[in-house]
Amino acid sequence: MSPLEQKGDSVPTYKKSQALYALWRTLSNPALLSERERPPAIFSRRFDKLVSVDIPLLPEERVGQSGKDNQFTADQVFLMAVALVIMDSGLGLGATGFFICTARESLKQRYRAIMEMPMSWLPEKESSLEKDKRVYLLFQNKDIQEFYPKYDWSKVKGWSGTGRPPLIINPVYVQGLDDLKTYLDTCLQNGTNNHVLVIELAKMASVLTHYLEHAPIMTRGRHK
Structure with a gap:
């Protein structure tokens, strides 16, 4: 189904129900899909909680008018997908x-670059003769902050919670499996740097975009 379009430009936008459908189809275990094609209510509530912390919309991007629903661009839904994987x-x-x-x-920006030459959305291996299109996001989350030098956390931008902000270090994008192996060899080399979160972005972006473009528009009602 053709997506809605924002007034004044040609950027497709999607309703919450379409975003939920695409996220669920992309991220949920395939064993669930035969039983539940549409997301359960708890998943919709999780979506709303992320919106409450400005994912994927900043406060000024929200509609803010009674009776009108927020619309989401594909790259904003991609932000939501990355957030759900991190959680x-x-x-x-x-x-x-x-x-x-x-x-x-x-x-x-990374999403838009990926979709200029996207991977297949189908669950198949890419040809070994083609350029490796996989893109990885890596970072390290440090919960035990006393392991690391003190810093003035009151000056950290973007943190509105109570107490210390999260210590997330060394975020980086890596293109292709060979470069991923090289990066891991260099960053995981001693007792201090011993773990890293790796998220593959390119395949996820292609699958998500496919389901967004084919997501049905649901009428108002409760998710079951």
Whole structure:
């Protein structure tokens, strides 16, 4: 189904129900899809919690008018997908919101670059003769902050929570599996640097975009 379009430009936008459908189809375990094609209510509530911490919309991007729904561009839904993967890895809502808000423009630019030459959305291996299109996001989350030098956390931008902000270090994008192996060889080399979160972005972006473009528009009602 053709997406809605924002007034005055040609950027497609999607309703919340379409974003939820695409995120669920992209991220949920395939074993669930035969039982539940559409997301359950708890997933919709999780979506709303992320919106409450400015993912993927900044306050000035929200509609803010009674009776009107927010619309989401594909790169904004991609931000939501990355946030959900980060939360699924174990980070809390506050830390996830802090990271996404800090990396927002970088992630949106990376999504647009990926979709200029996208991977296949189908669950198949890319040809070994083609350029490796996989893109990885890596960073390290440090919960035990006394392991690291003190810093003036009151000056950290983008953190509105109570107490110390999350300590998320060394965020980097890596293109292709060979470069990923090289990077891991250099960053995981001693007792201090011993773990890193790796998120593959390119395949996820292609699958997500496919489901967004084919997402049905649901009428108002409760998700079951």
